[in-house]
Amino acid sequence: MKKVLITYNMFREGYTELIEKYDVTLPPEGVETFTYDEVYEMIPAYDALLSMFNFPVDKKLMDHAGKLKIVSNYAVGYDNIDIPYATQKGIQVTNTPDPVTEPTADQAMGLLLAVSRRISEIDRRVRIPGAVKWGLLENLGHSLFGKTIGIIGMGRIGRALARRALASGMKVVYHNRKRLSLEEEQKCNAIYLPLDELIRTADVVSLNAPHTNETFHLIGEPELKAMKSSAILINTARGPLVDERALIRALQEHWIWGAGLDVFEFGDVISPEFFEMDNVVINPHTGTQTYEVRNEMAAYAARNIMNFFEGTGAVACVNKI
Numbered sequence: 078m079k080k081v082l083i084t085y086n087m088f089r090e091g092y093t094e095l096i097e098k099y100d101v102t103l104p105p106e107g108v109e110t111f112t113y114d115e116v117y118e119m120i121p122a123y124d125a126l127l128s129m130f131n132f133p134v135d136k137k138l139m140d141h142a143g144k145l146k147i148v149s150n151y152a153v154g155y156d157n158i159d160i161p162y163a164t165q166k167g168i169q170v171t172n173t174p175d176p177v178t179e180p181t182a183d184q185a186m187g188l189l190l191a192v193s194r195r196i197s198e199i200d201r202r203v204r205i206p207g208a209v210k211w212g213l214l215e216n217l218g219h220s221l222f223g224k225t226i227g228i229i230g231m232g233r234i235g236r237a238l239a240r241r242a243l244a245s246g247m248k249v250v251y252h253n254r255k256r257l258s259l260e261e262e263q264k265c266n267a268i269y270l271p272l273d274e275l276i277r278t279a280d281v282v283s284l285n286a287p288h289t290n291e292t293f294h295l296i297g298e299p300e301l302k303a304m305k306s307s308a309i310l311i312n313t314a315r316g317p318l319v320d321e322r323a324l325i326r327a328l329q330e331h332w333i334w335g336a337g338l339d340v341f342e343f344g345d346v347i348s349p350e351f352f353e354m355d356n357v358v359i360n361p362h363t364g365t366q367t368y369e370v371r372n373e374m375a376a377y378a379a380r381n382i383m384n385f386f387e388g389t390g391a392v393a394c395v396n397k398i
C-alpha cells in the first residue's frame with residue numbers, strides 16, 4: 078500500500094477515499110501541522126507528500142525523500158516548491174486550480190468593495206460611541222460603476238474577477254505574460270494593455286499572477302507613483318509581487334487611495350504599519366477559506382495522488398517529468 082504524508086490537519090471529508098485506499102498519515106488530533114523537521118524525519122518512508130502552500134518543499138527535503146514520486150500541493154500557487162529540482166529528481170508536482178478560482182475572485186471583489194466603500198474602517202468606528210458622523214458628506218468612498226479595473230494575470234482567477242467586475246458595471250483591462258486570443262478577449266470583455274499603461278490608467282489594479290522571478294516586486298515605488306491618486310491596489314495572489322515597504326509609504330503619503338491585501342511580502346508576518354492605517358483592508362490569506370472549498374481542495378489534491386498512481390484520470394500537473 079502506498080504511503081501518503083499530509084502535512085496539515087484538515088477536515089477528513091475530502092480525504093475519505095484516499096484514507097480508504099492508501100496508508101495516510103496526518104498530524105495527530107489537536108496538532109495543526111507537522112513541522113518541517115518532522116516531515117524531514119518521516120519523508121524517506123513516503124511515496125506521496127500532500128503539502129500546503131506555505132510548506133517549503135526544497136532540495137534538502139527532496140534529497141532525503143528516496144521513495145517520493147509526487148508532491149500534491151494543496152493550493153493553486155506552488156512557489157513553496159523547488160520545481161526545477163523536483164523535475165530533475167523525477168518528482169511529479171501537482172496543484173488544485175479548479176476549486177480555488179471562484180473563492181479567490183470573491184475575495185478580491187470583497188476586498189475591493191471594502192476598500193472603495195470603506196466598509197471595514199467605518200464598521201470599526203461606528204462601534205465606538207461618537208466616533209462616526211452621519212452627515213451626507215461624511216464617510217465618502219468611491220463608486221465602482223463605470224470605473225476601470227486593471228487585472229494583472231488573466232488566468233482563471235483573473236477571468237473570474239473580470240466577470241464580477243463587469244457585473245458591477247466596471248470596464249476591464251488586463252495585462253498577461255501572453256496576450257489572450259481575440260476570441261478569449263471578447264469572451265472576457267477585456268482589453269489588453271501594456272503593463273505601464275494599465276498601471277497609469279486603471280482605477281483599480283488587481284494582482285492575480287503567480288509569484289515567479291519575473292513577478293517579484295512587480296509593483297514597487299515607480300509603479301505606485303505612476304498609479305492614479307484615487308487608485309486602489311488589490312493583492313490576492315502572493316505577497317512578494319508587491320514591494321511592501323514602498324506600499325506602506327504609498328498608503329501613508331496617499332500616492333494611492335487604498336489597498337486590499339490578502340497576502341503579504343513576508344508571509345504571515347504582517348508589517349505593523351498596516352495596523353495603523355485606515356486606507357488598507359488586510360486579511361490573513363483567507364482567499365480560499367470557506368467550509369466548502371477546504372473540502373473541495375482536499376478532495377482535488379487527494380484525487381491528483383490517486384489518479385497519478387492509478388492512471389485513472391486527470392492529474393493537475395505543474396511540471397513535466
Ligand code: GLV
Pocket residue numbers: 130151152153154155177314364365
Ligand atoms: C492560495 O493561495 C492558493 O495558491 O491556492
